[in-house]
Amino acid sequence: MRGKLHINGEWHSFHADPATPLHRVLREQIGLTGAKDVCGEGFCGACLVEVEGEPVAACLLPVALAECTQIVTIEGLYHDPVGRRVMAALEAEDAVQCGMCFPGMVMTLTHLLKTDPTTDREKVKHALVGNICRCTGYERIVSTACRAAKAMAEADVREETA
Amino acid sequence: MNLRPSLASTAFARRDASDKLRGRTCFTVDQAYQGHLQAYLLRADVASGEILRLNVSAARQMPGVRAIVTAADAPYQFGIGVADQRLFATGRVRYKGEPLVAIAADTLEQAKAAAGAVEIDIRPLPAVIDMAAALTEGAPLVHPDWDGHEVVLEARGARRGGNLAWESLVRRGDVDAAFARPDVTIVESSFAVGRQIHMQLEPRSAIASYIDGRLHLVASTQAPWTVKNVTARALGLPASRVRVTAPAVGGGFGAKYGCTIEPYAAALAMACGKSVAIVPSRAEEMLSCPCRENADIQIRSAVTADGHIVGREAVVLMDCGAYGGEQIYLTTMTAHTLGSAYRLGSVRLVSRAVYTNTAPNGAFRACNGVYNIFALESHTDEICQAIGMDSFEFRRRNVLGDGDLGSTGQVFQGDVLGPMLDKMALLRAKDDSPLSGKSSADARHEGWLRGRATTVGTWFVFVGPSAATVNLNPDGSATLVTAGVEIGQGTMMQSLPQIVAAELGIAPAEVVVHQADTDAVGFDVGVGGGRTTVSLGAAAVAACAEIRQKVTDLASRLMQVPSSKLILTQGRVERQGHPGSGMTLASLAQEALQITGPISGNGSFTRPGVAALEGCTSGHFLEAVDIPVFAVHDCEVAVDPATGHVEVLRYHVVQDVGYALNPSAIEGQIQGGVVQGLGYALHEEVTFTSDGAICQNGFGSYRVPLAQDVIPVVIELHEGAPSIGPWGTKGAGEVPILNVGATIACAVSQAAGLRVQQLPLTPPHVLAILQGRKLPLPPDHVQAWPARPGFIPHTTKSAKVADNLKGKDRS
Ligand code: FES
Numbered sequence: 020m021r022g023k024l025h026i027n028g029e030w031h032s033f034h035a036d037p038a039t040p041l042h043r044v045l046r047e048q049i050g051l052t053g054a055k056d057v058c059g060e061g062f063c064g065a066c067l068v069e070v071e072g073e074p075v076a077a078c079l080l081p082v083a084l085a086e087c088t089q090i091v092t093i094e095g096l097y098h099d100p101v102g103r104r105v106m107a108a109l110e111a112e113d114a115v116q117c118g119m120c121f122p123g124m125v126m127t128l129t130h131l132l133k134t135d136p137t138t139d140r141e142k143v144k145h146a147l148v149g150n151i152c153r154c155t156g157y158e159r160i161v162s163t164a165c166r167a168a169k170a171m172a173e174a175d176v177r178e179e180t181a
Numbered sequence: 182m183n184l185r186p187s188l189a190s191t192a193f194a195r196r197d198a199s200d201k202l203r204g205r206t207c208f209t210v211d212q213a214y215q216g217h218l219q220a221y222l223l224r225a226d227v228a229s230g231e232i233l234r235l236n237v238s239a240a241r242q243m244p245g246v247r248a249i250v251t252a253a254d255a256p257y258q259f260g261i262g263v264a265d266q267r268l269f270a271t272g273r274v275r276y277k278g279e280p281l282v283a284i285a286a287d288t289l290e291q292a293k294a295a296a297g298a299v300e301i302d303i304r305p306l307p308a309v310i311d312m313a314a315a316l317t318e319g320a321p322l323v324h325p326d327w328d329g330h331e332v333v334l335e336a337r338g339a340r341r342g343g344n345l346a347w348e349s350l351v352r353r354g355d356v357d358a359a360f361a362r363p364d365v366t367i368v369e370s371s372f373a374v375g376r377q378i379h380m381q382l383e384p385r386s387a388i389a390s391y392i393d394g395r396l397h398l399v400a401s402t403q404a405p406w407t408v409k410n411v412t413a414r415a416l417g418l419p420a421s422r423v424r425v426t427a428p429a430v431g432g433g434f435g436a437k438y439g440c441t442i443e444p445y446a447a448a449l450a451m452a453c454g455k456s457v458a459i460v461p462s463r464a465e466e467m468l469s470c471p472c473r474e475n476a477d478i479q480i481r482s483a484v485t486a487d488g489h490i491v492g493r494e495a496v497v498l499m500d501c502g503a504y505g506g507e508q509i510y511l512t513t514m515t516a517h518t519l520g521s522a523y524r525l526g527s528v529r530l531v532s533r534a535v536y537t538n539t540a541p542n543g544a545f546r547a548c549n550g551v552y553n554i555f556a557l558e559s560h561t562d563e564i565c566q567a568i569g570m571d572s573f574e575f576r577r578r579n580v581l582g583d584g585d586l587g588s589t590g591q592v593f594q595g596d597v598l599g600p601m602l603d604k605m606a607l608l609r610a611k612d613d614s615p616l617s618g619k620s621s622a623d624a625r626h627e628g629w630l631r632g633r634a635t636t637v638g639t640w641f642v643f644v645g646p647s648a649a650t651v652n653l654n655p656d657g658s659a660t661l662v663t664a665g666v667e668i669g670q671g672t673m674m675q676s677l678p679q680i681v682a683a684e685l686g687i688a689p690a691e692v693v694v695h696q697a698d699t700d701a702v703g704f705d706v707g708v709g710g711g712r713t714t715v716s717l718g719a720a721a722v723a724a725c726a727e728i729r730q731k732v733t734d735l736a737s738r739l740m741q742v743p744s745s746k747l748i749l750t751q752g753r754v755e756r757q758g759h760p761g762s763g764m765t766l767a768s769l770a771q772e773a774l775q776i777t778g779p780i781s782g783n784g785s786f787t788r789p790g791v792a793a794l795e796g797c798t799s800g801h802f803l804e805a806v807d808i809p810v811f812a813v814h815d816c817e818v819a820v821d822p823a824t825g826h827v828e829v830l831r832y833h834v835v836q837d838v839g840y841a842l843n844p845s846a847i848e849g850q851i852q853g854g855v856v857q858g859l860g861y862a863l864h865e866e867v868t869f870t871s872d873g874a875i876c877q878n879g880f881g882s883y884r885v886p887l888a889q890d891v892i893p894v895v896i897e898l899h900e901g902a903p904s905i906g907p908w909g910t911k912g913a914g915e916v917p918i919l920n921v922g923a924t925i926a927c928a929v930s931q932a933a934g935l936r937v938q939q940l941p942l943t944p945p946h947v948l949a950i951l952q953g954r955k956l957p958l959p960p961d962h963v964q965a966w967p968a969r970p971g972f973i974p975h976t977t978k979s980a981k982v983a984d985n986l987k988g989k990d991r992s
């Protein structure tokens with residue numbers, strides 16, 4: 020099929036079998052390689068993209084079902100203030116190693132900060148259940164998320180009291 | 182010359198983090214669809230068989246197919262220790278999954294469809310799937326033609342024959358006399374461990390193009406020069422006709438230390454003149470994974486009542502799979518892992534690499550060490566139990582100290598492990614408070630068994646040749662050119678620019694690090710063995726010394742100041758003691774263009790070599806280690822007696838780092854390495870189908886640690902141990918995984934009050950231990966002591982072996 024996808028605020032056309040997983044279309048046809056193809060089975064979270072505001076494993080989403088939705092990839096998340104905050108915090112924490120898992124990590128943590136910001140490490144770990152990292156041993160990523168949540172809460176308080 | 186304390190900025194952040202976070206970093210897999218053909222490998226479906234027919238003519242006619250290559254196109258043999266391998270199964274299949282045909286087509290789907298059109302007829306042959314079967318008298322041989330394989334790395338006294346790919350031996354002192362002493366307790370232990378899969382997130386991958394008679398490989402590799410040399414050898418090309426570049430690598434852990442899939446892309450690109458990408462699926466990646474090898478270890482010791490180890494002997498069997506590969510080399514490591522850490526009166530170690538009809542194994546972080554330390558430390562605890570000595574006390578008394586002899590007779594320098602144990606005791610005492618913030622967890626552990634263990638381990642930095650070029654640019658910045666690859670460890674992003682910056686008196690941000698390119702710089706062994714900071718760092722330091730010399734010579738002429746009075750600091754060359762005098766490096770580098778020409782320096786490094794005792798080793802590639810690295814780990818576990826589930830409550834590491842160039846980076850490596858070890862110890866399990874294929878084929882069936890499985894590791898970096906590394910550094914990325922299996926196993930054993938002999942400690946396995954249902958150890962564990970070095974399973978061949986290798990047999 021030929022179709023169109025709305026990604027990071029722009030339209031892109033593609034030509035693929037309707038059942039082709041979205042991440043392959045992103046990577047192979049549109050040139051957005053931030054979403055990684057690691058397991059292709061929904062286990063690792065390296066391919067996460069935002070669809071209608073929710074993180075979704077793009078490897079499990081047939082491209083035909085992604086038509087007419089609002090898609091934000093990691094490339095677009097840089098323009099989201101919370102996304103950018105997460106990226107800056109991970110960089111400051113020296114959390115990144117090989118980097119393959121981080122586009123997906125940023126997707127999950129951004130969503131967590133937006134929907135349920137928490138400084139409870141166990142809760143953050145629970146939220147990361149679908150993100151595999153083979154390099155870092157996770158703890159710095161968890162610390163970063165907690166610290167970012169705290170900083171955001173403090174910023175909110177400052178805004179309210181201002 | 183030693184500039185480190187004032188100038189090294191120890192918190193230098195990585196420059197690649199931002200792009201990695203934004204999804205901008207272009208890994209090899211991210212370049213694979215930029216107009217390249219796609220390659221697919223047709224693999225054998227039997228463990229062992231004779232290829233009766235292979236016809237690709239119908240496949241060539243399939244849509245989109247641009248090139249097909251087979252065994253006929255690549256008849257050349259290669260290998261690390263023994264040249265026993267070809268790119269494709271040739272005449273004979275030796276493992277399920279062995280490549281038969283490589284196909285390049287416009288799309289991957291077309292290449293796969295064409296694979297379906299290949300006509301193959303393979304007559305199945307009897308196979309040996311495990312080492313016990315392989316070592317049985319009269320077992321089918323994986324390489325009936327083993328005798329004809331070229332030995333690439335000669336080592337005197339090596340033995341091989343039949344399914345025994347390689348045997349190495351360490352012998353120091355009179356072991357038999359030690360075991361015959363009337364005053365010793367003899368403790369015997371056996372252990373078995375399975376394979377471990379790297380599961381690095383980016384699969385091995387490569388893009389090959391063939392231009393002007395030269396191959397260019399863009400490869401996701403840890404060792405560009407290995408890829409260059411092996412590809413050339415496998416395709417029968419001069420190495421000068423192969424160029425390898427390596428972009429950012431999405432994890433390696435050893436999976437990308439050898440050359441595996443790159444030559445297929447290269448052969449296809451040569452065949453059709455177009456660029457070809459090869460990116461295996463996760464399932465293919467796992468089927469052909471160069472795993473950490475499965476191993477069987479038997480060890481026994483003769484110990485006096487006051488805890489002296491007067492004699493020790495061990496036999497280690499390492500499964501190399503269908504081809505010798507790394508394991509032949511790794512037989513050597515047993516001397517430096519199992520044979521190290523403790524003072525031994527006498528020692529005999531036999532280390533064997535064994536062929537089986539399974540996928541060839543490879544390198545994995547702390548190769549050979551992880552399971553040998555598991556065996557060594559479990560055995561140590563069994564000794565303590567047998568002689569009734571506290572296990573911490575036993576270790577404190579017996580660990581290697583200054584002037585002690587290692588297994589091969591190497592003299593160790595400095596007291597390192599002892600003081601590290603003392604530090605661990607303090608760390609433990611500090612952290613012995615009830616588990617903070619875990620009170621709910623504590624309630625959950627009501628009725629669970631608790632265990633705690635402290636272990637020691639010895640590893641080493643695999644030094645070896647490296648080259649570096651540094652250019653001082655006219656703007657005062659420097660460019661570092663090496664064949665080093667950034668695989669996530671941070672060395673290329675942090676330590677190396679830090680070193681160059683400090684040596685030249687500029688900011689680390691002013692150091693440009695050139696992407697690894699075998700056309701741009703001299704030989705390098707690759708990223709592995711924790712060697713990058715040490716070897717590339719030392720080469721870079723030497724290159725910088727040449728630049729400093731040139732800079733001060735020229736500045737001395739220009740400034741009329743003796744060069745001995747000049748220093749390089751803060752981007753300037755100035756008179757010592759006169760800050761702000763002299764000139765900027767940038768203006769000097771510009772002046773140089775007209776006077777001497779551009780300023781650059783070349784540096785190189787190789788292992789200086791440390792002496793072992795003459796006659797202690799046979800079949801060895803590395804008789805002594807240049808930079809030993811020590812680690813002390815400690816953990817506390819809770820074991821659920823109802824389910825066998827093990828929960829790690831605390832984990833402490835004291836690691837010998839020499840000098841902590843970048844503590845944040847080192848601690849990141851330790852947390853990551855320990856977690857990878859927890860997977861190995863507890864739930865990463867590789868099993869085999871009856872025809873020798875790895876059962877696990879994805880993240881669903883192979884359980885790597887998730888965020889909820891891990892805890893923060895409490896870390897103390899031990900500085901000051903002797904090291905020949907630049908500024909006293911040691912490699913820090915490899916060793917964190919070393920003792921994890923050992924520490925968990927000892928703690929679980931303590932909790933259960935029972936022996937632990939196998940890893941991983943999955944809940945069913947632990948439950949079996951608790952219920953007294955011992956898992957059967959492999960039958961090759963029937964070990965007749967004393968260990969018989971030189972025992973060749975296929976006896977008719979053994980006479981020939983010694984002739985074949987000219988080396989002297991010392992046993
Ligand atoms: S690639 Fe989609 S979850 Fe792993």
Ligand code: FES
Binds near residue numbers: 669
């Ligand atoms: S940083 Fe390598 S997988 Fe997470």
